Amino acid sequence: MARTPTKGRKDGPLLDIRNLRIEATVYPPGEQPRNVVLVDDVSLKLERGKVLGLIGESGAGKSTIGLSSMGFGRGGVRITGGEILLNGRDIRKGNTGDVRRLRGKEVCYVAQSAAAAFNPAHKLMDQVVEASVEHRVSSRAEAEKRAVEFFRKLSLPSPETIGDRYPHQVSGGQLQRVMTAMALCSEPDLIVFDEPTTALDVTTQIDVLAAIKEAIRDTHVAALYITHDLAVVAQVSDEIMVLRHGKLVEWGGTQQIIKEPRQEYTNALVSVHHIEHQEHAPGNKPLLSVKNVTASYGNSAIKVLKDVSVDIYPGQTLAVVGESGSGKSTLARAITGLLPPESGSVAFEDRTLANRLADRPRADLRELQMIYQMADVAMNPRQTVATIIGRPLEFYFKMRGRERDQRVAELLEKIEMGKGFADRYPAELSGGQKQRVCIARALAAKPKLIICDEVTSALDPLVANGILKLLLGLQKEEDVAYLFITHDLATVKSIADSIAVMYRGEVVRYGPKSQVLSPPFDDYTDLLLRSVPEMEIGWLEKAIQGRKMVGAGN
Amino acid sequence: MxxxxxxxxxxxxxxxxxxxxxxxxxxxxxxxxxxxxxxxxxxxxxxxxxxxxxxxxxxxxxxxxxxxxxxxxxxxxTGDLGTALTTRQDIATTLLPRLWNTLFLAFWAAVVAVPLAILLGLLAVRYRNGPVDKAISGFALASTSVPEFFVGYLLVYFFAVKWQWFPPISTVYDSMPFWQKLQAIALPAAALTLVVLAHMMRMTRAAILNVMQSAYIETAELKGLRPLDIIRRHAFPNAIAPIVNVVMLNLAYLVVGVVVVEVIFVYPGMGQYLVDHVAKRDVPVVQAVGLIFAAVYITLNIVADIAAIAANPRLRHPK
Structure with missing residues (x-):
């Protein structure tokens, strides 16, 4: 697709950010509002047609920097210092009209969740061509023609007619590609990709990633690629910039950053995934035994779980992996009785658990605890940490007063948080600390089994790593078993003793970790394993190649 | 479909x-x-x-x-509403022209009030928390807080007595030319508009502001659209359901709640008819008018429901 050379091509870098400083006012509960610096003295340069990866944990300021290239501050964020030179002119000096005219024309944006970023009330095509028409890049008919070409290039199904659909009629991975087409449609000089594949399943992510990479290559558009996943950014970027707490840590070529990181922090990011975990052999008597469980929501037309059988042994971890919609969380709901199975049974120790939660005695409830993905919504924001952790102590053990406070302090010690946290509210804690409090709450009941539902998915890799280590340590101390639900195979490798791979409500592969993760693989497990990004330049091409061969073989 | x-x-x-x-x-x-x-x-x-x-x-x-x-x-x-006890007249034949008059008044009040309320709501969102927003909200709230009979008498005092632009009494009859009819109902229609305006405007503002938090509004901003275009094209279509609901409630009020206004302006509508016959304990008339009011109310609420359903693309275009 030849780009029209009509736009004023100037020499010099496309984007040149100098000494950028971005601030915001925060309103902490019970304190005076104060200013925080989100981005502090960051400079970057981006040449035409190049891709710069911005990487860092949440709060590193990567999205804030990306959006600043469009003169945009999310929710009261202010750009307070520095220069942002786009095509040679400082966009901070322009008025709101000038900034508006460059958005959607010179710089376009691809959001993390395309499902939320598309307006549900309009057809996709109307939204895709909107910016082109608004900025008079081309007539509507031409823009539509270009959009269809991009749809085809991004391998969307029925490119001619997909534009007539509404967002809810298209899958998440497809929407992400439509959004990329939307950004490309007005032929911008720069696209800001803000975690474009983070919300997708690994098997979908790889396709979208390949499509984005190809589109960037063929249109020669420059890009800022924002992500927290170093392995992903290594596939698409020419250069990588590592950020932390709004400051630049390291900036260099992709190869240098992932192979010879110069800063300690970068090194920690690169080598984050390795936890040594010795697999235990299954014992002779399972703690929890799920037998032929079938379950469905609503009027039993669609089975969400089909004849699922797994065992969990005392003090061991069963990891359940699969993509969204595979039934992993439903399995947890069936085990806990939140969704009574239609057939099959769940046995715990020597007794069969009642199907319905309401029919289970309190002892059964106590021995089976849960930890959730979103720690902040799993806690009452108006209760202190001590109240949250103390609640199961009162409920199950009738502990009161000093005895309870003593135990809360012990539990806080266990999760590596000091006594000082007892009087804090959840809003004052970081994401990792919140999850630790949830772990302490589950432990307070002295359970024999904890169901962990994507407990590290919302956390930054380093923080998630800390949580996994904590969970493993606690398992040794307390001899508690985990049912660990995740979509992340790296996590599975570091924590599991046995693995169940789920696909469309069925267990397609089940056994000890070493056995499940060694060939010969079934087709789905193979696809899943091949889709996990590796920190290796050229991995994407190899993986896509490999998948095509699998496809040809079938 | x-x-x-x-x-x-x-x-x-x-x-x-x-x-x-x-x-x-x-x-x-x-x-x-x-x-x-x-x-x-x-x-x-x-x-x-x-x-x-x-x-x-x-x-x-x-x-x-x-x-x-x-x-x-x-x-x-079968279309027979009975006979009025006091006048011995067929209720249907007496009522029909009055119902027509009430609907005529409500219609013109709505024609002014609904677009005005929505437009003011959009403007209030566009200039939210600024002086324009505060002026619009202040005016609308003040006009609602004042009881409608007081608004009515104020309008009569200024527009009919002092400046004499409009007649103080809204007499209409069948053979009246259309323009004269409009002139006659100008003041009661204005009074009704002022009464219902604020509710609709505030709800429009709130519903749109709620939608303005959505990620797709940010997408629209990052496309470089004009603020009013963003509100009109991207926020409004998603706020239709709550807005339609409150508009319909107010339309229903325009029909069934006009009693006081009709009495003030001596307008020959249903409200006056009802008040007259309640005083005379004319039960069949009260029953008939009550039933018609209920029918109007229910119909408009059904329309609101259907509009809200039809405005949802997920229902309009299933997967």
């Missing part, structure tokens, strides 16, 4: 009829338990017992209540 949409709409309509039936029972029962005897009150204190008994017989008051109810209901279903 998908079948779920048709099914949902059919459900709403069926429910509406059921509700109207229930309301008719309530109205009938309510007027039955009113104290006093209709025949007695028609004939006055000096009537002989024989005369009262004769009249009761004539009016069918000696029959059991459910028989009278079904007589009444059957009459309504």
């Amino acid at each position: 998908g079948s779920p949409l048709v099914k949902l709409i059919a459900q709403r309509v069926a429910l509406g009829f059921l509700l109207l039936f229930a309301v008719s029972v309530l109205i009938f029962a309510g007027t039955q338990i009113l104290p006093g005897d209709v025949a007695q009150s028609i004939l006055g204190q000096s009537a002989t017992p024989q005369a009262v008994a004769n009249l009761r017989e004539q009016l069918g008051l000696n029959q059991p209540a459910y028989v009278r109810y079904f007589d009444w209901l059957g009459g309504i279903l």
